[in-house]
Amino acid sequence: MMDAFERFGLLINDRVVRTPVGIASMAGIVDASYVIERTGHIGFAFIGGYSIDQSTMDAAKSIAAKGDRREFLYNDPVEELTKQIAKMEKNNVILGINLRGSTPESFRTLAGATGDRVVYEIDAHCRQPEMIAAGCGEHYLKKPDELEAAVRALKKEGVTVSVKIRAGVAADDRQLAIKLWSAGADILHIDLMDFGSAKLRQIRNSCPLMLIANNSITGFDKMKDMLSHGADLVSLARQSDIRTLSGLDAAITRYADEEGWYNAPKQLCRGGDIRALAFCCMPVKECPLIPTLSRMGITKENYIHMKQEAVKGLPLENGKQTCFGSLAWCCKISSPCMFRDLTLKQEGLSKKEYMRLKRDLSDTLMCGVFHDMPFDESS
Numbered sequence: 001m002m003d004a005f006e007r008f009g010l011l012i013n014d015r016v017v018r019t020p021v022g023i024a025s026m027a028g029i030v031d032a033s034y035v036i037e038r039t040g041h042i043g044f045a046f047i048g049g050y051s052i053d054q055s056t057m058d059a060a061k062s063i064a065a066k067g068d069r070r071e072f073l074y075n076d077p078v079e080e081l082t083k084q085i086a087k088m089e090k091n092n093v094i095l096g097i098n099l100r101g102s103t104p105e106s107f108r109t110l111a112g113a114t115g116d117r118v119v120y121e122i123d124a125h126c127r128q129p130e131m132i133a134a135g136c137g138e139h140y141l142k143k144p145d146e147l148e149a150a151v152r153a154l155k156k157e158g159v160t161v162s163v164k165i166r167a168g169v170a171a172d173d174r175q176l177a178i179k180l181w182s183a184g185a186d187i188l189h190i191d192l193m194d195f196g197s198a199k200l201r202q203i204r205n206s207c208p209l210m211l212i213a214n215n216s217i218t219g220f221d222k223m224k225d226m227l228s229h230g231a232d233l234v235s236l237a238r239q240s241d242i243r244t245l246s247g248l249d250a251a252i253t254r255y256a257d258e259e260g261w262y263n264a265p266k267q268l269c270r271g272g273d274i275r276a277l278a279f280c281c282m283p284v285k286e287c288p289l290i291p292t293l294s295r296m297g298i299t300k301e302n303y304i305h306m307k308q309e310a311v312k313g314l315p316l317e318n319g320k321q322t323c324f325g326s327l328a329w330c331c332k333i334s335s336p337c338m339f340r341d342l343t344l345k346q347e348g349l350s351k352k353e354y355m356r357l358k359r360d361l362s363d364t365l366m367c368g369v370f371h372d373m374p375f376d377e378s379s
């Protein structure tokens, strides 16, 4: 049987993620015990949100006092989080802590005290007026420089950093993603609200950050839509019950074992994100490839060279009878083609192996595309 790394190729905090399905935080609800109850069905979980300084702890108390929302309340965040982290010590779910902090120093102090065993997620998502007034949650989406400073403070402690955002609040989500990537963030956890996969695709095309898609992902079709438009993982909050999580886990595991690339993009001309360059032809006709390359600042010659180099010595280099003389330029397996399939047969490659090789090709191309400075993704 395939192991989890072979199946999904996902690493967070230097640990293998068993499945790309996880839990998003809900203040006052999602703690270590909540995660432990769901352990067998998830790969990662963000507990919290936990308030980590006086102004956010006061805000949590005010919210809880109103009586309609729950909050985690305590006087010593380090003690509380140390307790929660310790409960998860022998658990193989990748643990993240969702944090409400109002200064870079708050994040840095906490990370210094609780160490690098967990992912630190900055809550730039909460829209409770008390939290925004305390200087966290959505406040950060309006003040991206402050958010950047918080990311940089955590990175100075050498920890893995995720930023939880709500789409459509910042002036430009793509520019925000680029800024966070430049600051050293590792993961962008996006509540897509009603924007759906089109917004996700834009962000995927802007940065190489690991992306977690969130909001109303309660069935396999919705999950697959997110994965085929750029998500590496998906998270659930309100419907993070065992039945839903186990259904999604089983479905994506089966899909990965059958198809080979669990989050394969749609082809570029069918609305896919730029990972789909792995399926694109030679740039010989007017099609979405040409404007995509020009937006990325990549010449046609460069693109050809990148792909040829990436498959050198690999089975994808072969395929004399295909349109462009190599499987490197061949379409997604879901597009029927007897020439490609004949080549695969001759090479002894299954359709699943072909898709896995395309996944590796895509990873190499993305490293090339995002090797240096962000480009202007304006589509």
Ligand SMILES: Cc1cc2nc3c(=O)[nH]c(=O)nc-3n(C[C@H](O)[C@H](O)[C@H](O)COP(=O)(O)O)c2cc1C
Pocket (backbone or CB within 6 Å): 024, 025, 026, 027, 048, 049, 050, 098, 123, 124, 125, 126, 164, 191, 214, 215, 216, 217, 235, 236, 237, 238, 239
């Ligand atoms: C009761 C409740 C509390 C929440 N608390 C937090 C929080 O503390 N931090 C955070 O980043 N998101 C929080 N969220 C947002 C969720 O993590 C998630 O982004 C949102 O509910 C959409 O995902 P869903 O459709 O899977 O529920 C909360 C959501 C709910 C319903």
Ligand code: SF4
Pocket (backbone or CB within 6 Å): 267, 268, 269, 270, 279, 280, 281, 282, 283, 287, 288, 289
């Ligand atoms: S190069 Fe081929 S696969 Fe890519 S966008 Fe153009 S027609 Fe579609």
Ligand code: SF4
Pocket (backbone or CB within 6 Å): 281, 321, 322, 323, 324, 329, 330, 331, 332, 337, 338, 339, 340
């Ligand atoms: S040979 Fe088939 S799969 Fe390959 S590029 Fe041509 S049409 Fe696409």
